[in-house]
Amino acid sequence: MSYQLPKFRHPELPVNDLGYTKADxxxxxSTLCxxxxxxxxxxxxxxxxxxxxxxxxKIAKLSGIGCSSKTPTYFxxxxxxxxxxxxxxxSVVTGAxxxxxxxxxxxxxxxxxxxxxxMGQxxxxxxxxxxxxxxxxxNGCYGLTKGQDSATADRGSASKKGDPNLYSSIDLCGTALQMGATFIGRSFSGDKEQLVPLIKAAMSHRGFALIDVISPCVTFNNNLASTKSYEFVREHSEATGTIDFVPMHKEITTEYEPGSSHEVTLHDGSSIHLYKVDDSFDPFSRRSAMGALEEHRNEGNILTGLIYMNKDSRDLHEVxxxxxxxxxxxxxxxLCPGNKMLVNINASLR
Structure with missing residues (x-):
């Protein structure tokens, strides 16, 4: 069996500004389920x-181990x-x-x-x-090793095995907020209209950009008792608002009502438009983002969309x-300026 995509494509596929089609x-x-x-x-x-x-x-894709870490082969x-x-x-990304x-x-x-x-890294x-x-x-489970609960499985949630999870879950968006991440979003694999603009914005952000994507495991964790199933996420998803990403080479326009949208210009000149559903939510405040996450968690809902962004982020290279x-x-x-430079450095430290 061949795992290579066919090279034949329709000759009139749409191309981007570089002349590439999506096939490129x-x-x-994919060999996933x-x-x-x-x-x-x-x-x-x-x-x-x-x-x-x-x-x-111009892109480097890196991964660890697991079903998710196999996916860079597929894009x-x-x-x-x-x-x-x-x-x-x-740590490998840091070195690279x-x-x-x-x-x-x-x-x-x-x-x-x-x-x-x-978690430490x-x-x-x-x-x-x-x-x-x-x-x-x-997906809340270890799909590569037959569906054991992972650390993000919600307490009481049950996988295909049927036993409810006994432990509280780790909210990776909340953890990233506390650790100092400067861009945090959450989405659902079944909602590309939300996910694609989030990925675009994250790729244009300068600094650490996290996107936590609820991605149901159809083999081990897609049943009625699971909080990571397609049905549960669709019924319990609450969005921070509608996000739109505008590349810098396009005219920046918006149809949002005055006072109900936020526009942020990123380092490369591109722009993010966020139409907020709840005016009390401030995506540029860590405290507001943390409160919103906890509020929706207590209500049994999953908060998606742009959760937090630092507009004045300084990345590691700048720091x-x-x-x-x-x-x-x-x-x-x-890299090796010679012995004279070393003598001068040592002298300056005395």
Whole structure:
């Protein structure tokens, strides 16, 4: 059986500003279960990159271990890729980003890969505000090892096995808020109209951008007793509002009513428009975002959309003042300036 997509495409497929069709951003055929929410997320990433007209070789996709971490094979086949050790994706991205700041880094992880074995690395990459997009494909179970409850499974929620989960869950959006992440969103794999603009905004944000995507596991965690099932999420999802992303080369217009929308210009000149459903919610306040998350959690609902964004974010490169030239382009004379420079440095420290 071949797992390669057919090379034949309709000759009149729409192209982006670079002349690429959406097929140029695809990968191999997915081997995940039919109906898996992860495949929908892969499709949303393909669509977002195509519509943003990003050159595939300018993107680096990295992952850990799990069903979610297999997905980089299924999108951006012409981009750089690295499948790392379980829970250690953040440290690999950090090293890559410090070596070459010119690439756009996308980390893909799961609720087990992030909230269990990788929790320590997740917390530190968030607080350091590394310039990356961190997508969590959250299904509340370990789908790769037969459906055990993960750390994001809600208390009382039951997977296919039928036993209710005894422990409180980890809210990764809330954790990221506390750790200092500067862009936080949540979405549902079955809602591309919300997910695609969130991915576009995250890719244009300077700093650590988290998107927690509820992605039902159709094999082990898509039953009536699960809070990560398609039916439950569709019935209990509450959005912060409607988000729209406007690239900088397009005219910035809005049809929202005066006083009910927020427009934020990002570092690259692109713009985010957010139409808020609840005027009491402030997506630019950590305290307001944390309160909104807790309020909806207590009501048994899942808050989706743009939850928090720091408009004045300074990423890790700015904080530690790294070289504007990527480290992988520096010559030996730049990295080893010689004994005289070392003598001067030592003298300045005496």
């Amino acid at each position: 951003y695809e990968g191999a055929i 039919a109906g898996c929410g992860h495949d929908s997320i892969s499709g949303a990433i393909v669509r977002a990159c195509h519509e943003l007209s990003i050159e595939p070789h 951006l086949g012409n981009s750089h890729g690295f499948n790392s050790v379980h829970g250690r994706m953040p 980003a410090l070596a070459n700041r010119d690439l756009l880094y996308m980390g893909v992880s799961g609720d087990g890969d992030t909230a269990s074995i990788g 997740f917390a530190h990459v968030a607080r350091r505000n590394l310039n990356m997009v961190y997508i969590i494909m959250n 530690i003042e790294t070289s504007q030239r990527p480290l992988n382009e520096l010559e030996e004379v730049d």
